[in-house]
Amino acid sequence: MIRCRYQHDSPMPDQNTAAISSVSARLAARVEAGSLITDPAQQSVAGALDRLLSNILTSGDRSILSRLTGRKKLQRGLYIHGGVGRGKTMLMDMFHDCLSSSKLQGGQFRLHFHDFMVLAQDTIHAARTAGSDDPVEAAAATLAARGRVMCFDEMEVRDIADAMILARLFTGLFDKGVVVVATSNRHADELYKNGLHRDRFLPFIALLKQRCEMLTIADGRDWRAQMLAGMASWHVPDDRQAAAALDDAFARLAGDSVVGSESIRVAGREISFDRVAGDVARISFANLCETPLGARDYLAIAGRFAGLLIDHVPVLTSANEPAARRFMWMVDALYDRQRFLVASAATDIANLYQGHNYSFEFERTGSRLGEMTHRGAHAEST
Template identity: 40%
Template sequence: MTSLSQHYMSLTQDGTLIADPAQIAALPEFERVHDALLQPVKKGLFRKAPEPPKGVYFWGGVGRGKSMLMDLFVEHLDGIPARRVHFHAFMQEIHAAMHEVRKSGVEDAISPVAADVAASVRLLAFDEMQISDITDAMIVGRLFEALFSAGVVVITTSNRHPDELYKNGLNRDLFLPFIALIKERMVVHELVSPTDYRQDRLGGQQVYFTPVNSDARKAMDAVWDDLAGGPGTPLILKVKGRDVELPAFRNSVARAGFHDLCGKPLGPADYLTLAEAVKVLMIDGIPSLSRSNFNEAKRFVTLIDALYEAKVRLICSAAAKPEMLYVEGEGTFEFERTASRLREMQGSDWGQ
């Protein structure tokens, strides 16, 4: 069987990928984990199970190919029990599983939940590890300690160095042991590439489609296929005990309808959490705004402000050009700033 490096080079030779020195430099870490997991586990009364290999914490800028490399690795695992999942989605599953376990009267819900996870996989591949919720921050250390003790190997991508996780978070001192655990049980590898491939794919492409019709829908679908690379799954964000759901999410790209984001009673905290969780947001069907849907318009303004400040790439279909979206009713003057931001966010260099 070909190695991951050989497979990567074959993809560059047929034009599927562009050879990137930073990506090539990361491949040995994947191969180290792969080769260690392929070693047979010796069983017997006096034979101690081999120490599992250290995992890998890949971090670096947006669009450098971290998720793509991890996907190649998982596809190349030769039947090793593994799961590739977005970190936010995994933590939501953990919270739900702990809730169910507590119903049986168990006080320490983390141990049985971690045991169930460890029984099903030898490797967990997380995309986009970041901690913004205090409930995640307070359990993740014990959870991962239990997974590591059970021999589970973890590979994760992140846009932040481990030292930057949960930065300025509430009770962060209690979170610091988890950072130490990452450094102990995982190799921290920075993917240093000057090229933002996601930005390059969008460079010069249309990202604002109007009017809302079948052509706009097809164009949005095409952008999704190019950036996300496959069907999305719902992403549920926890914000102050509430659920904020994005209907489709994959490879840091989220897609939702206007009503999903602005037709519900969401506020600044929800949009800030959303902006932290995604790198590209696709919004379908932004309608004409006026006094008849004033509340939705106010939420839209707040959403765009959050996306703008976080440098999230925005792709959308809308009923009219930005300057013509809100032409009558209270708030038209204030909306001029939003229209200006919508224009700026269409620039090919936006988010760099």
């Protein structure tokens, strides 16, 4: 199952957030609480999201012309792009939470873009199996019925099968009045760059630029890197104090994001995460490395999340060499995508691998772990 954040998924607002009905106000509250610093670029994007929020919530008041013609004016969405760690996901989650608390007619949902494309391909397949004359159009109608506003995190296109259907799929969504808010590390013009048959993908870029305002979140401080800089990343030993440290780290990195479970589907196999908030996930070593996953699975995980918090990393010995090998794949995938890692472990990185088969290979893994966790001190319980 792919986890969607529908309106009913959002928790009831507590007394500290119930009255916060705009993205700008939520951002200001985080700054006032000391969990963020003032960032003009983030404030600018928050303002744009608030204007869109207002337009969506007031669009039920149809003009005289729209009532006579029976057509509503189509609302443009937002495509927010910028560097890693600039707060794009955080701001979109604030926007989604504001919509959730507003009880928007027609609803909304939020998905990582990769997960949305898995859902879209499955929906197209179901329509084709049912004998639809136009499976893509039928899928667009089915998906549009799920939410009037769709929020996509980390829009990135690498799969040619996805690239070839996006223009038709999104034409169907936009024609049915769906408003799209998306984040990406790339400008729309850079999507699927150098991809096979990219000329067939260009109509989607043109459509996206027509139906969404292109919004750059300017370079500035990497708020996540700044947060991680003061946070210990490798907690030894693996005890109650280490667990509490990971609880605190997850809460700080999650911020205002809704916490829930999520599954990633790779080649028909599902990888389940019990705790996900935005682009941050927490999972045990056993669930991550003691299950039959391959390098491709870890690449998918690194593509979905900005970083992982891993509980209970054991000493890796000859008794658990398969898990050690998977751990190495996982570290490589996270490192190559410049993801972060916070973990509780039985020992320090230098003594983590005590097996025989991968002694040479693990030297690189240890070096990469050291780089990934250098942001904070390696905490040791006393």
